[in-house]
């Protein structure tokens with residue numbers, strides 16, 4: 090608490106709170122620069138749908154309050170004061186969480202509502218394609234919202250070589266958290282705090298999945314306009330940056346929020362190995378499926394899922410069990426990915442089909458693209474791996490290279506830099 094006004098989202102005490110009706114200003118403020126665009130098709134501005142007024146771990150009694158230490162106005166980076174309208178005690182009973190209220194910037198007086206426990210700090214104006222993409226993901230993650238056993242294994246593959254031990258005692262950001270499956274998973278790795286942010290209404294599902302975890306926080310925010318100081322020891326972003334109008338700008342925004350010595354891990358779609366997707370799926374997605382009503386697409390996505398499912402469970406499951414046989418048919422496109430999908434249930438397959446058909450923005454990035462991100466952001470110990478022959482896993486560290494720390498994977502990058 091500062092000066093009798095609660096600053097932040099979750100508060101340890103509420104007595105003495107001053108209710109300050111602040112003048113309403115657009116959340117964007119004036120300091121916000123619209124992102125530059127990666128695609129010439131992105132041109133029209135549209136308003137983001139306003140949100141409708143709709144332990145596993147050791148408890149740290151004052152932990153949720155710590156979000157306040159990191160949260161700032163995304164427009165001018167000044168501190169925020171919190172004015173609660175409705176609050177409740179957390180499950181531990183040792184602190185109070187603000188369910189409804191507002192955050193007001195001490196600098197520019199912009200206000201950000203807190204609705205259903207989530208600070209809403211995303212820009213209200215987005216490009217049409219970005220808005221459509223956010224709406225599609227908002228729909229997707231509120232319909233496919235259950236955390237499953239397979240998610241942790243998948244996640245660790247995506248952030249490899251980052252290991253669970255790296256989270257211990259750290260402050261981490263899940264950039265583009267969707268329904269919060271990875272915020273949920275990583276909250277068990279001993280992080281001091283995990284902050285999941287997402288542009289879309291997927292935050293509703295993320296909050297449902299994680300609000301009971303004392304070290305997890307969810308904020309609705311834009312990667313390009315983060316409402317934080319730069320506190321992060323770790324940032325991961327799985328399957329997100331390729332859905333931004335300018336993925337390189339998104340990556341740079343994230344790395345700008347790393348502490349000295351902090352690490353970032355990201356997974357994105359690759360251009361290499363995705364020839365069929367680029368030639369067949371992308372035109373269908375861009376001209377048809379991303380424009381369909383989401384309910385209709387949800388229903389239609391059952392068709393490819395139901396057709397693929399028996400093949401995955403027979404042919405590709407068999408190949409998955411026999412690496413020798415797999416090597417003999419190595420030329421089959423997407424072999425590794427299809428073998429990997431053979432483990433999935435029909436519902437998961439349905440969500441994957443929807444996920445590929447719904448977004449208006451999906452870029453397929455080359456190795457050169459992602460290596461460029463690492464060099465341009467000045468990260469050290471950068472490494473790029475071709476994951477399952479259709480995507481890129483990349484990671485890097487902010488700071489000085491320690492002698493002997495250059496990895497094999499980093500050598501080509503080091504050479505490119507010199």
Ligand SMILES: C[S@@+](CC[C@H](N)C(=O)[O-])C[C@H]1O[C@@H](n2cnc3c(N)ncnc32)[C@H](O)[C@@H]1O
Nearest residue numbers: 226265266267287288289291311312327328329
């Ligand atoms: C494919 S989903 C991945 C979600 C999550 N990382 C996971 O793997 O479950 C991509 C997510 O990125 C979010 N997203 C897209 N653009 C964003 C932005 N500019 N800022 C924050 N999140 C964004 C979408 O709303 C969506 O939930």
